[in-house]
Amino acid sequence: MLRGxxxxxxxxxxxxxxxxxxxxNIANANTPGYKSDQSAIRTFPEQLLHAENAGRGPRTIGALGTGVYMQDQAPSFTPGELQETNAPADAALLQAEVPDENGAVLFMVQGEEGTAYTRNGNWTVDAEGFLTTxxxxxxLNNEGAPVETGNxxxxxxxNGTVLLENGGEAGQLGVAYAPDTNDLVKTEAGMFEAEEELGAAADNENIRYQIKQGFLEQSNTDSTQAMTExxxxxxxxxxxxxxxQTYDRSMEKAVNEVGRLG
Structure with a gap:
């Protein structure tokens, strides 16, 4: 009874x-660049039960379930739809070709404990002229330094090169490549962290991507499907x-009846 x-x-x-x-996922359906988490319910290994059968060996009774669990959740990097904003600080990262099945390109951001990664290109320029989330x-640019526009x-x-009005450049937007997105850890802020710093996508000739200014990649959450699930x-x-509750009532009844027999 306790097993059930x-x-x-x-x-x-x-x-x-x-x-x-x-x-x-539903709460972030309108968050630009958000990647919805996916998982599945799995069963623990079943136990095969046998009954003693005098002189002829054990007799198989059947399998005994031992419960279920949810696998570790992982983000889905299917692209979200593009939305045109015409805001000069907004940028969308379009992934055209990567060498690994679960690979993805991401913007580089200065996190609290090193470099963080995101597909959210909803940015602004702060009072000091730096491009920020x-x-x-x-x-960050491809060299890991903050992108400064000088207002x-x-x-x-x-390709992510930031061209200034005065004819100068503010470097190339940092775009990193994650060979396996399942190794990324999502933070509470919706960004991603990696155990080791990711390499620059621009250094890999097998990677093709494009950045579109004035656009945002929307969340890839399917709200209808998420609500159904x-x-x-x-x-x-x-x-x-x-x-x-049924087991609880059965146990309570068993305890009371045993108590009366005593």
């Missing part, structure tokens, strides 16, 4: 984690909850 109780509890925990993930973090008008070319997760959670 634990199975139902593991089901509730898995669906709760999935619910949290889906709620976060909406939260004030510096946008001049500027243009961003297809969320309702399914709620129903599964409630089903497991009812199973636990």
């Amino acid at each position: 109780f634990y199975n139902a509890a593991s089901g509730m925990a898995a669906q709760q984690r999935k619910t949290d993930m889906l709620n976060n 909406a939260d004030g973090q510096y946008i 001049e008008s500027f243009q961003i070319t297809g 969320l309702m399914e997760a709620y129903r599964m959670f409630e089903s497991n909850q009812k199973v636990m």
Whole structure:
């Protein structure tokens, strides 16, 4: 009886984690460059039960389930739709070709503990003339230094070179390449971190990308699909909850009856 109780509890925990993930995806459906998290519910290894069969060896009874769990969530890097904003500080990163199946290109940003990475190109120019995120973090060039426009008008070319109105350049926007996006860790701010610094995409001849000024890549969250999955997760959670309540009543009844027999 306790085994069934634990199975139902593991089901509730898995669906709760999935619910949290889906709620976060839906909350960021309008966040530029947001990459929705994906996961799946898996079962723990089953146990094969046998019964003793005198003189003829064990007799197979069947498999015994041991509960479920949710796999570690990972971001999906399918591209979001482009939205034209005409804002000069906005930039969208278009990935044309990468050498690895799970590879992706990302903008480089000055994070709290080193370089962070993002596809969110919703930027601004601060009072000192530096290109920053909406939260004030510096946008980096390919050399890892903050991009400084000097409060001049500027243009961003297809390869990310920042051309200033006075004829000068502010460097090339830093674009890093992640060979396997499953190795990236998403931060609370929606950016990504890597265990080791990622290499510059411009240094790899097998990578092709384009940057479009005045555009933003939208979130790749499918809100309709996410809401459907969320309702399914709620129903599964409630089903497991009812199973636990049934086990609880059965255990209470068993305890009371044993008490009367004593």
